[in-house]
Amino acid sequence: MTNPSEPGPGRPDPSLSAIVGERRRLTNLAYRLLGSLADAEDVVQETYARWYAMSPRQQEDIDSPGAWLTTVASRICLDLLRSARIRRERYVGEWIPEPLPDRAEWISGRSGGGLDPADRVTLDESVSMAFLVVLDAMTPAERVAFILHDVFGYPFADVAAIVGRSPAACRQLAASARRRIRVPRPDPGSSARRADVVRAFKRAWEAKDIDALIGLLAPDATATGDGGGLVTAALHPVEGAEQVARFFVGRPAVAASVTLQECTVNGQPGLVAQRDGVTVSVMAFDVTDDRINHIWAVLNPDKLRSWTTEPFSTSPCGPADRKVGRGA
CATH class of the missing domain: 1.10.8 (Helicase, Ruva Protein; domain 3)
Incomplete structure (x- = not known):
């Protein structure tokens, strides 16, 4: 029965x-x-x-x-x-959150396989690399309280049951986390301009044009690489527009050439570097007022598993252009 x-x-x-x-x-x-x-x-x-x-x-x-x-x-x-x-x-060197591809642009170009976890993450300002980096500086309790309440809209009574603190304490945690957030919400209308800046950076890098690169970078721009000790990457952030520009221009001399492509990284314009069809670096950019404030380059192969090679052959993310050396 x-x-x-x-x-x-x-x-x-x-x-x-x-x-x-x-x-x-x-x-x-x-x-x-x-x-x-x-x-x-x-x-x-x-x-x-x-x-x-x-x-x-x-x-x-x-x-x-x-x-x-x-x-x-x-x-x-x-x-x-x-x-x-x-x-x-x-961890060896700097730790950067795992970059996320915009699979909505690629899914029609894929063949076979089931639903990838990346397809299940909604891209908005709360997954931009700049936002995630700020979240990573929070205490675990601050991060959980802030994300549950401010991003997902859970009441503090529910957050309290999860975090193991009183609703009032969770309210204070979220407020403390909120004060850490200094990442401006992207203007939807400026997406094309941010893409133009990233494209100009790519062309200046390919041309080894230091002056053009400096002109695209904010005076206090920073570049951070994450190799995780598995591949070569700068162990500490490179700071200052001229220093960042010279760093990128100097990179082609240390590795075999790769192909750079424009693509979406965590919902924002970025670049993907491939060597022999394999993704070796994903670069996310923080662009404000048509200047690049920060570049995050993830080279740790363990963090690049979501970046398959197949979609790039038919992807509208951007064409494969000239060859340059490995990124930051």
């Missing part, structure tokens, strides 16, 4: 689709909390594993499965953020 609370043979479980439907939101949440798509996917998998480890009766006793999944995923992220501070002390 079939239990009324269980689906009969051949009948879909109406609650299953609702549970699985939470995956996109959970991935969005975990990526913003951790700055790593790989870690976010692991968190989501662990969250579902804990759900399915419960008996049907235990699952039925949960009034809001979506809220339960969010709570569990957030607590896992909080634990990872706390342990990450210890792991970062052993």
